[in-house]
Amino acid sequence: MIQLFVFREKLRSFYGKYDAFITPVIRFAAGFLTFHLINGNLGYRTSLNSVVVELALALVCCLLPYGVMAFLAGMMILAHLSSASLEMTVVMLVFLLLILILYYSFQPEDSYLLLLTPILFHFRIPYVLPLLLGLSGGLASVVPVCCGTALFYMLQYMKQNAGLMPNDGSVELVQRYLQIVKSLLSNRLMLVMMATCAMGILVVYLIRRLSVSYAWGIAIIAGALTQLGCVFFGDFLFDVSVPMGELLLGLFVSILAAAVYHFMMLAVDYSRTEYVQFEDDDYYYYVKAVPKIAVSAPDVKVQRIGRKNSRPAENAER
Amino acid sequence: MINEDKLKLMTSIALFEKREGRHLKAARNYFRSDYISRCLLRSFIGYTLCWLMVAALSIVCRAEDFLAILSLAEMESYITEYAAGYLIGLAVYMILTLIVSYKQYSHSARVMRIYLARLKRLEKRYEFQQRVKELSKEGKRS
Numbered sequence: 540m541i542q543l544f545v546f547r548e549k550l551r552s553f554y555g556k557y558d559a560f561i562t563p564v565i566r567f568a569a570g571f572l573t574f575h576l577i578n579g580n581l582g583y584r585t586s587l588n589s590v591v592v593e594l595a596l597a598l599v600c601c602l603l604p605y606g607v608m609a610f611l612a613g614m615m616i617l618a619h620l621s622s623a624s625l626e627m628t629v630v631m632l633v634f635l636l637l638i639l640i641l642y643y644s645f646q647p648e649d650s651y652l653l654l655l656t657p658i659l660f661h662f663r664i665p666y667v668l669p670l671l672l673g674l675s676g677g678l679a680s681v682v683p684v685c686c687g688t689a690l691f692y693m694l695q696y697m698k699q700n701a702g703l704m705p706n707d708g709s710v711e712l713v714q715r716y717l718q719i720v721k722s723l724l725s726n727r728l729m730l731v732m733m734a735t736c737a738m739g740i741l742v743v744y745l746i747r748r749l750s751v752s753y754a755w756g757i758a759i760i761a762g763a764l765t766q767l768g769c770v771f772f773g774d775f776l777f778d779v780s781v782p783m784g785e786l787l788l789g790l791f792v793s794i795l796a797a798a799v800y801h802f803m804m805l806a807v808d809y810s811r812t813e814y815v816q817f818e819d820d821d822y823y824y825y826v827k828a829v830p831k832i833a834v835s836a837p838d839v840k841v842q843r844i845g846r847k848n849s850r851p852a853e854n855a856e857r
Numbered sequence: 858m859i860n861e862d863k864l865k866l867m868t869s870i871a872l873f874e875k876r877e878g879r880h881l882k883a884a885r886n887y888f889r890s891d892y893i894s895r896c897l898l899r900s901f902i903g904y905t906l907c908w909l910m911v912a913a914l915s916i917v918c919r920a921e922d923f924l925a926i927l928s929l930a931e932m933e934s935y936i937t938e939y940a941a942g943y944l945i946g947l948a949v950y951m952i953l954t955l956i957v958s959y960k961q962y963s964h965s966a967r968v969m970r971i972y973l974a975r976l977k978r979l980e981k982r983y984e985f986q987q988r989v990k991e992l993s994k995e996g997k998r999s
Contacts, residue, residue: 633910640903645957713920720918
């Protein structure tokens with residue numbers, strides 16, 4: 540266990556030392572992954588469908604805030620969709636503008652969640668986000684996660700149907716819009732997953748703020764069980780199908796990721812908890828103090844003593 | 858010669874400004890009422906724009922229903938439905954904006970107080986150093 544704490548301290552000092560390089564590299568990787576996934580899944584506009592474009596956009600993003608990456612990703616999605624179906628482009632544009640105007644005017648710093656949610660859904664581990672956000676963020680993060688979930692299912696629908704959508708006027712324009720909007724709004728899996736993420740964040744957030752020992756650990760387990768319950772409930776009530784193996788594996792990975800986050804951010808020793816009680820003019824204070832586990836990284840310096848210097852002396856003796 | 862105390866203080870102020878600079882803007886540039894009014898106005902315009910987009914999409918989707926309108930009363934019922942949707946949504950969004958902007962301003966004012974207190978400490982440090990210099994000069998003359 541001590542080795543793990545030492546490793547954590549080393550990791551922290553490494554990040555503190557090379558922060559200026561690590562952050563742009565992470566941004567570059569996130570940008571490249573985002574644009575690569577968009578191209579891989581939509582890819583209707585051939586001029587954008589190249590690694591050079593992805594690398595160039597990721598390079599731009601690595602020096603700018605996540606908001607710019609979200610904006611460029613949105614533009615890329617619209618550009619791809621415009622090559623396949625005008626109606627889908629309009630619907631997607633309206634959806635993105637709604638998010639932009641109604642939510643991101645308040646919380647522009649949350650734009651990374653809009654990108655991260657579809658990416659995690661793509662890798663079949665969406666359950667990790669509610670656990671991490673419940674531990675680290677506030678309740679407001681429910682909105683971008685739900686928007687990201689909706690975005691993922693919209694993209695999935697558009698990927699599956701853009702090629703099938705007739706553009707030649709054989710079906711009336713009104714019918715095409717109606718078909719898209721109805722399909723999107725009646726996607727039960729999307730609604731169930733949105734509810735699952737929202738409930739997960741809510742439960743983790745509420746439990747980790749409780750003044751009980753092991754609150755974070757309990758919150759992680761409770762959040763994972765809540766998400767499992769929500770998916771089962773959705774399966775039972777709305778007849779949505781989520782593969783069982785995928786669900787359990789996703790939840791296991793999520794719990795593991797949340798446990799790593801817990802270890803990195805809040806390692807405390809509950810066995811040494813102290814309760815203090817005092818008062819001032821206005822209040823009585825009942826304080827519960829939980830000590831952090833602090834292990835300093837060993838600073839080992841190896842000093843070689845006099846091997847080079849001893850040789851001439853030895854020669855002189857001979 | 859480098860004054861270590863002052864350097865530490867300035868570094869902590871610079872770090873604080875870097876971390877919380879975003880939150881300082883509201884209290885630095887606006888009075889509370891002006892900030893909240895500005896947020897409400899922005900929300901009103903934003904919500905109206907969004908409602909117009911959604912209404913346009915909805916009208917396209919329900920075009921067949923609209924084309925089948927035969928009487929004024931039917932038309933009135935559609936208009937009432939859309940207007941009610943707009944007003945209820947607007948009221949909810951405005952209340953949310955009011956709560957969020959009030960909290961944002963309160964947080965900003967709190968951050969501003971801390972920032973000003975640190976600046977004041979730095980200023981006192983400068984004054985102290987200046988006074989020491991003056992006194993040492995006077996001492997040399999005499």
